Amino acid sequence: MTAPASSTKVRGETILSVDNLVKHFPISQGVLFQRQIGAVKAVDGVSFELRRGETLGVVGESGCGKSTLARLLMRLETPTSGRATLEGRDLFKASGGELRRLRRNMQMVMQDPYTSLNPRMTVGDIIGEPFEIHRDAAPKGSKAKRVQELLDVVGLNPEHINRYPHQFSGGQRQRIGIARALALRPEVIVCDEPVSALDVSIQAQVINLLEQLQDEFGLSYIFIAHDLSVVRHIADRVAVMYLGRIVEIGTEDEIYERATHPYTQALLSAVPVPDPEVRDQRNMIRLVGDVPSPADPPSGCHFRTRCWKAQDICAVEDPATVPRAADPHPSACHFAELRPATPAA
Amino acid sequence: MTHATVEPTPASATPDGGHLLELKDLHVEFRTNEGVAQVINGVSYHLDAGETLAVLGESGSGKSVTAQAIMGILDTPPAFVRSGQILYRGQDLLTASEEQRRQVRGKEIAMIFQDALSALNPVFPVGWQIGETLRQRSGMSRGDARRRAVELMDLVKIPGAAKRIGDYPHQFSGGMRQRVMIAMALALDPKVLIADEPTTALDVTVQAQIMDLLADLRRDLNMAMILITHDLGVVAGVADRIAVMYAGRIVEHADVRALYKAPAHPYTKGLLESIPRMDVRGQELSTIKGLPPNLMRIPSGCPFHPRCPYVQQVCVDVVPHDLVLGDGRTSACHFAQEVRDDSAR
Numbered sequence: 001m002t003a004p005a006s007s008t009k010v011r012g013e014t015i016l017s018v019d020n021l022v023k024h025f026p027i028s029q030g031v032l033f034q035r036q037i038g039a040v041k042a043v044d045g046v047s048f049e050l051r052r053g054e055t056l057g058v059v060g061e062s063g064c065g066k067s068t069l070a071r072l073l074m075r076l077e078t079p080t081s082g083r084a085t086l087e088g089r090d091l092f093k094a095s096g097g098e099l100r101r102l103r104r105n106m107q108m109v110m111q112d113p114y115t116s117l118n119p120r121m122t123v124g125d126i127i128g129e130p131f132e133i134h135r136d137a138a139p140k141g142s143k144a145k146r147v148q149e150l151l152d153v154v155g156l157n158p159e160h161i162n163r164y165p166h167q168f169s170g171g172q173r174q175r176i177g178i179a180r181a182l183a184l185r186p187e188v189i190v191c192d193e194p195v196s197a198l199d200v201s202i203q204a205q206v207i208n209l210l211e212q213l214q215d216e217f218g219l220s221y222i223f224i225a226h227d228l229s230v231v232r233h234i235a236d237r238v239a240v241m242y243l244g245r246i247v248e249i250g251t252e253d254e255i256y257e258r259a260t261h262p263y264t265q266a267l268l269s270a271v272p273v274p275d276p277e278v279r280d281q282r283n284m285i286r287l288v289g290d291v292p293s294p295a296d297p298p299s300g301c302h303f304r305t306r307c308w309k310a311q312d313i314c315a316v317e318d319p320a321t322v323p324r325a326a327d328p329h330p331s332a333c334h335f336a337e338l339r340p341a342t343p344a345a
Numbered sequence: 346m347t348h349a350t351v352e353p354t355p356a357s358a359t360p361d362g363g364h365l366l367e368l369k370d371l372h373v374e375f376r377t378n379e380g381v382a383q384v385i386n387g388v389s390y391h392l393d394a395g396e397t398l399a400v401l402g403e404s405g406s407g408k409s410v411t412a413q414a415i416m417g418i419l420d421t422p423p424a425f426v427r428s429g430q431i432l433y434r435g436q437d438l439l440t441a442s443e444e445q446r447r448q449v450r451g452k453e454i455a456m457i458f459q460d461a462l463s464a465l466n467p468v469f470p471v472g473w474q475i476g477e478t479l480r481q482r483s484g485m486s487r488g489d490a491r492r493r494a495v496e497l498m499d500l501v502k503i504p505g506a507a508k509r510i511g512d513y514p515h516q517f518s519g520g521m522r523q524r525v526m527i528a529m530a531l532a533l534d535p536k537v538l539i540a541d542e543p544t545t546a547l548d549v550t551v552q553a554q555i556m557d558l559l560a561d562l563r564r565d566l567n568m569a570m571i572l573i574t575h576d577l578g579v580v581a582g583v584a585d586r587i588a589v590m591y592a593g594r595i596v597e598h599a600d601v602r603a604l605y606k607a608p609a610h611p612y613t614k615g616l617l618e619s620i621p622r623m624d625v626r627g628q629e630l631s632t633i634k635g636l637p638p639n640l641m642r643i644p645s646g647c648p649f650h651p652r653c654p655y656v657q658q659v660c661v662d663v664v665p666h667d668l669v670l671g672d673g674r675t676s677a678c679h680f681a682q683e684v685r686d687d688s689a690r
Contacts, residue, residue, distance in 0.1 A: 061548035061549070061550065061551075062519075062548055169636050171636070172636075199403040199404055199575065199637075200403065200575060200577070200616055200619060200620055201403060201615060201616060201619055201632065201633040201637075202636075203619070203620075204619035204620070204621075204630040204631070204632040204633075205632045207621070207630055208630055208632060226548065226549065227621075228549070228623055229578075229620070229621045229622055229623040230621050232621065232623050233621035233630065234621075256623065266550060267549060267550060268623070270549045270550045270552070270553040271549055271578065271623055272552075272553075272556075272576065272578025272579050272581065272582050273578060273581060273582075273622070273623065273624055274577040274578045274580075274581045274605065274617065274620060274622060275581055275605055275624070276581045276582075276584075276601045276602045276605050277602065277605070277606075278624075279581065279582055284553065286553065286554065286557070287550045287554075289504075290518040290519075290520055290521070290551065291518075291548075
């Protein structure tokens with residue numbers, strides 16, 4: 001599994017560090033004189049580290065802020081506050097040439113392969129566009145050759161360089177998106193729901209491709225998804241988000257086998273298992289109600305309104321995401337404990 | 346070599362000995378400017394009172410078009426039923442008059458759709474929309490229809506139904522909207538409920554709530570249900586029988602336990618092996634190579650042969666018939682026996 005790392009870079013050292021990242025979208029009222037009457041707290045104090053060569057899965061339901069987190073890291077949104085450093089350099093303070101260098105090191109694969117590729121550009125132009133911006137990445141005249149190499153790497157026919165996106169299927173388009181993200185030889189790739197728009201038989205092909213590329217190029221992934229089975233398959237560590245916060249973070253094993261946060265436990269137990277034999281044996285936790293609006297999250301612990309363990313303290317005191325007595329991985333619950341009987345594991 | 350054993354199908358037939366709903370050799374084609382796409386190519390299945398049949402397939406497999414044909418809501422043009430029969434209590438719906446179909450639609454067979462937001466009318470309150478069917482079809486007065494709408498909203502467990510009856514669809518969350526649509530479908534007390542990807546747009550915890558609700562309602566109201574989905578996990582949780590579709594054909598049809606234990610068609614086997622499973626660790630994802638066929642140019646012989654690991658010359662030349670595998674299951678594969686024995690190993 002060792003990657004042929006190009007230089008003296010050590011696998012396992014921290015490559016990306018995020019500290020207390022916050023993004024509030026203002027809600028304003030009024031036509032001429034707009035005043036702010038509130039804020040959607042999309043990302044509300046998120047901290048984590050990404051290590052070289054690992055895959056960090058980020059899971060959560062819609063509205064939990066996982067996509068905003070991706071957009072913040074790519075600097076497609078400006079954070080309200082917080083810090084992030086990529087190889088020690090501040091992501092949000094960088095500008096001009098330094099920002100360009102940082103961006104080169106961190107690329108993104110989008111969710112929807114149908115809208116994230118320009119229908120009027122050929123595949124060659126789409127994958128080659130990064131070289132227009134970063135002219136030193138491909139020496140003059142070598143662009144077409146580089147694009148063909150990239151097509152080959154992601155398992156597409158290099159001769160299809162002059163085709164348009166509509167001539168490809170969904171899975172092939174996602175491969176084009178991956179080739180574009182690989183063009184500048186980044187070290188970190190943020191994948192925002194990269195397989196959720198694909199059919200099951202195609203999904204496995206793309207997951208295998210991402211894993212193979214990681215081994216080949218020593219990539220680090222932030223893998224955002226709502227499908228917990230996919231994340232378990234690909235991730236080394238997993239962060240669980242709820243209403244803008246990370247409620248639990250740990251290794252794949254710690255989250256899937258020894259979860260201590262009630263939300264993680266409920267989420268895991270709700271995943272349908274493709275085996276009719278365990279239908280009646282599964283010990284499912286049924287959450288009541290829906291996720292509250294991120295514009296008006298509950299006081300204290302955000303999960304308390306749906307939690308069966310909630311006590312008075314949960315409404316008052318916001319639990320920190322710290323190691324708990326039940327298990328040494330960080331969990332944001334005052335009453336963190338292991339589930340007595342884990343469902344068919 | 347263990348042969349999968351199957352319990353006898355739990356369902357009972359209608360009093361006259363036939364099935365409640367039966368499709369016989371249905372063919373549907375889409376006539377477009379680019380050519381004729383053969384969307385449904387000889388689909389036959391049946392449904393008995395009180396049972397749940399899952400129709401599983403990827404996009405383009407024809408699973409939704411089959412349901413639209415049953416409901417009589419195909420878009421014509423481009424869709425045309427070329428041949429076949431759809432028998433409801435022995436009556437052929439395809440040759441029935443529009444008035445006869447109208448009597449069946451809603452009252453006997455009702456349908457819920459994937460995207461509740463676009464299936465509901467945004468400019469009318471939900472109570473009015475649920476009551477509309479009752480006013481039009483049962484001749485209820487406004488007041489009665491309104492009272493019945495509240496009962497129906499209670500039935501699908503919408504909290505505070507009496508207060509929310511005047512709310513508009515956008516004021517409901519995704520899960521609640523899906524409940525509103527279920528309430529509408531139940532208004533005329535149908536005998537068959539067709540659920541077309543009812544939880545695909547929902548988060549996993551909400552998906553679990555809706556699947557529970559559907560299972561409870563089906564049992565309490567003694568309906569039969571056709572569940573159309575691409576999700577092998579959801580199927581395993583609720584279905585009695587399963588029909589797997591590929592390129593407009595049913596390739597395998599079996600009791601759900603038997604099918605998951607030992608699939609007898611290479612496509613089903615490939616699908617089951619390509620999903621990441623949360624309850625299985627360190628699993629290698631195998632893939633189905635290639636892409637689903639273009640329905641304007643379906644491959645000769647077995648439509649799955651270009652992607653099939655079991656392919657022989659006979660598969661290219663001869664269309665496989667449904668092979669009955671003794672225990673009430675069928676597989677449209679020349680090597681069905683062999684595939685099942687491989688899977689059971």
